[in-house]
Amino acid sequence: MQESYLALVRFLLPEGILDYFELSKIVEGLTGLHIYLEEKNLPPSEYKDQKLESKGFLPEIYIQDFPIRNQKVTLCIKRRRWEVKDTGEIISRDWNVVQQGTRMTKEFADFLKDLY
Numbered sequence: 001m002q003e004s005y006l007a008l009v010r011f012l013l014p015e016g017i018l019d020y021f022e023l024s025k026i027v028e029g030l031t032g033l034h035i036y037l038e039e040k041n042l043p044p045s046e047y048k049d050q051k052l053e054s055k056g057f058l059p060e061i062y063i064q065d066f067p068i069r070n071q072k073v074t075l076c077i078k079r080r081r082w083e084v085k086d087t088g089e090i091i092s093r094d095w096n097v098v099q100q101g102t103r104m105t106k107e108f109a110d111f112l113k114d115l116y
Contacts, residue, residue: 021039028071035073038078050085
């Protein structure tokens with residue numbers, strides 16, 4: 001049954017997001033559906049040869065996504081940050097999740113552009 005739920009979630013969320021994020025909770029409220037995602041502790045590949053230590057999360061961001069069953073959907077995303085042990089530099093993965101200049105996913109922005 002768990003695989004069936006995971007398959008359904010993959011259809012509802014932006015493509016590929018579950019490769020890097022874990023679904024932590026879903027809250028249905030007056031303003032719609034809030035889907036909470038936390039970045040997995042998978043360091044960026046460009047730092048694979050360096051020793052990294054997870055240093056928690058960056059501030060949560062909110063991205064408007066496609067509505068589901070007439071419910072406004074907001075993705076609440078917590079991105080992870082790491083410390084490069086040799087240099088003390090704090091890094092995070094460079095995400096291109098949000099369409100430049102908007103607060104919604106690229107797919108949703110592209111969809112809206114096609115309508116107008």
